[in-house]
Amino acid sequence: MTQESIRCIAFDMxxxxxxxxxxxxxxxxxxxxxxxxxxxxxxxDILALAGRPDYExxxxxxxxxxxxxxxxxxxxxxxxxxxxxxxxxxxxxTIAQLAGEGYQVFCITTTYEQYARRLAxxxxxxAERVACTSFPLEEVATRLTPDDIGMVTRIELALRQQDVQxxxxxxxxxxxxFYWKQLPGTPLGNAVASVKPIGGKRxxxxxxxxxMSAQLETSRWVVVGDSIxxxxxxxxxxxxxxxxxVFNGNQYALECGTVGVASMSLADLQPLLRSWExxxxxxxxxFVSRSAKDAEAPGAHYxxxxxVDIAEALEVHARLRRQVRQEAAGLG
Numbered sequence: 001m002t003q004e005s006i007r008c009i010a011f012d013m014x015x016x017x018x019x020x021x022x023x024x025x026x027x028x029x030x031x032x033x034x035x036x037x038x039x040x041x042x043x044x045d046i047l048a049l050a051g052r053p054d055y056e057x058x059x060x061x062x063x064x065x066x067x068x069x070x071x072x073x074x075x076x077x078x079x080x081x082x083x084x085x086x087x088x089x090x091x092x093x094t095i096a097q098l099a100g101e102g103y104q105v106f107c108i109t110t111t112y113e114q115y116a117r118r119l120a121x122x123x124x125x126x127a128e129r130v131a132c133t134s135f136p137l138e139e140v141a142t143r144l145t146p147d148d149i150g151m152v153t154r155i156e157l158a159l160r161q162q163d164v165q166x167x168x169x170x171x172x173x174x175x176x177x178f179y180w181k182q183l184p185g186t187p188l189g190n191a192v193a194s195v196k197p198i199g200g201k202r203x204x205x206x207x208x209x210x211x212m213s214a215q216l217e218t219s220r221w222v223v224v225g226d227s228i229x230x231x232x233x234x235x236x237x238x239x240x241x242x243x244x245x246v247f248n249g250n251q252y253a254l255e256c257g258t259v260g261v262a263s264m265s266l267a268d269l270q271p272l273l274r275s276w277e278x279x280x281x282x283x284x285x286x287f288v289s290r291s292a293k294d295a296e297a298p299g300a301h302y303x304x305x306x307x308v309d310i311a312e313a314l315e316v317h318a319r320l321r322r323q324v325r326q327e328a329a330g331l332g
Contacts, residue, residue, distance in 0.1 A: 006216045007102055007277070010207060010233075011095075013109035013116060013132075015226030016247045016266060017123060019325045020085040022115045023061055026078060030071035032160050039159045040064055043175045046168060048200065048228060057252075058110035058199020058229035061133055063179065065192045068137075069144050070152040075114050075137055082118035088324065090267035095123055097270070104214055105129065108206045110199040110229045112137075131206035133197045140191035148188040151178070199229035204236050218242055222273065226321075228252035238306060243276050243284060245269065246305065248321040251314055259288060260303040260313045262320040268300035 014021055024041075027033035040063050048057040098105050107123075107130045109116050116132035155178050164170050183189030198206055211218055219241040225234050226249040234256040238244035246257035247266070254260055258281070261269055275287035291302045295316050303313035 005102075006104070006214060006220070007222075008104045008106065008211070008214050008216050008220070009098060009222040009224065009273075010106040010108050010210065011223075012225040012227070012230050013107050013111055013119065015249075015325065016088065016224045017091045017107070018085045018087055018119060020081070021325075022078070022081055022085070022111045023064060025081055026073060027064055027067060029073060029077055030067065032156070033067070033071070035165070036067060036156055036159045037064065039165055039171060040175070042168070043171055045228065046172055056197065056200030056202055056229075057227075057231065058197045058202075061110060061112065061135075061197040061199075062192050062195040063175075065140065065195055066148070066152045066183075066188055067156065069141055069188070069191065070149060070156070072141075074141075078112055078114040078137075079118050082115045082122075085115075085119055085122075087122065088266050090265035092123055094266045094269060095125065098273075099124070106210055107131070108198065108203050108210070108223075108233065109133075110197050110203075131198055131203075131210065133195065135195055140194060143187040143191050145187055148186065151182060151186075151188070200232045203230065203233040207233055207236065222276065224269070225257075226250065226253050231256040234258075241281065243273075243281070245272070246317070248324050249317050250321065251310070254305055254310045254313055254317060257305040259284060260305050260310075260317060261300060262303070262313070262317045263300035264320065264324060265300070272302060 011017055024034065024037050027037040041060055044060040044063065047055045095105050105125060107120060107125055109132050111132055112135040113132045114135065116130050117127050120127065120130045158164055158174055164174060183192060211221065218237055221237055222243040222245065223233055223237045224245045224247050226247050231252050234244040234246065234253060238256065238258045244256065244258040246253045246260045248262055249260060259272060261272060272284060272287060276284045285304055288302045288304045295312065301316045305313060
């Protein structure tokens with residue numbers, strides 16, 4: 001089989017395939033959990049944008065481990081969320097159609113393995129086609145000590161204070177102390193350190209492994225993402241000459257893509273993909289140019305992102321992102 005006959009596409013899960021943010025909803029099962037998660041998600045953005053060594057966008061999934069353990073949330077709760085997660089319109093049909101046309105369809109997601117693999121089943125994706133975050137929850141749950149419980153109680157109460165939620169400097173000082181001074185060397189700190197979410201550069205690593213397995217160089221891949229956890233993957237594919245699609249993305253993602261697709265349905269990727277198949281980036285850009293319309297017009301919106309001002313795209317994507325993702329739209 002030649003490279004010309006191989007077609008591969010990799011989707012982020014949360015955003016392009018499901019409108020739900022699994023970690024946000026999982027934390028929401030605990031009293032005040034949504035407030036705590038929003039604070040930690042903001043802290044995650046602060047660390048990622050500051051370029052903290054060995055920290056990647058999406059490491060929120062490691063940072064919330066103390067709170068999941070404290071509130072005794074389990075694999076059962078994670079899998080139940082995956083069972084009921086709303087799928088983006090057209091996701092199942094688009095994946096099936098792409099597979100029927102010969103695409104190798106993959107998913108590279110930051111979310112926990114217990115959630116990702118169950119949701120992948122609903123989408124018709126085989127487990128071996130999913131790269132996700134390993135989370136040995138039952139094992140790490142045994143490590144919680146009375147001292148750990150006291151630390152988590154204090155930090156959770158502090159995070160729910162309005163002055164902390166509204167002041168990034170206070171938030172960072174509080175959580176820097178908790179995660180990088182109090183936790184290291186404790187059983188709970190070791191549990192947090194054992195979770196390595198697939199975000200940022202780790203998504204690039206996962207993509208490289210899949211590309212090697214599929215025997216297709218990155219320049220011929222299509223990737224679909226929407227948030228800061230996808231920025232390195234999108235940038236890698238865009239810069240290699242592949243097709244980096246941002247679907248209902250936020251600014252972090254739009255700055256890193258080739259093309260933006262703002263839509264209520266994943267099926268609206270299809271005409272863009274046909275153009276890409278027929279004539280690469282040149283034909284894809286022609287399609288985007290022909291599809292231009294007023295920002296308030298109904299239906300799908302396509303924007304060329306590479307090397308241009310994204311202000312117009314950002315406005316349209318923000319509107320569609322709110323409609324599709326609702327509460328999760330403002331995260332990461």
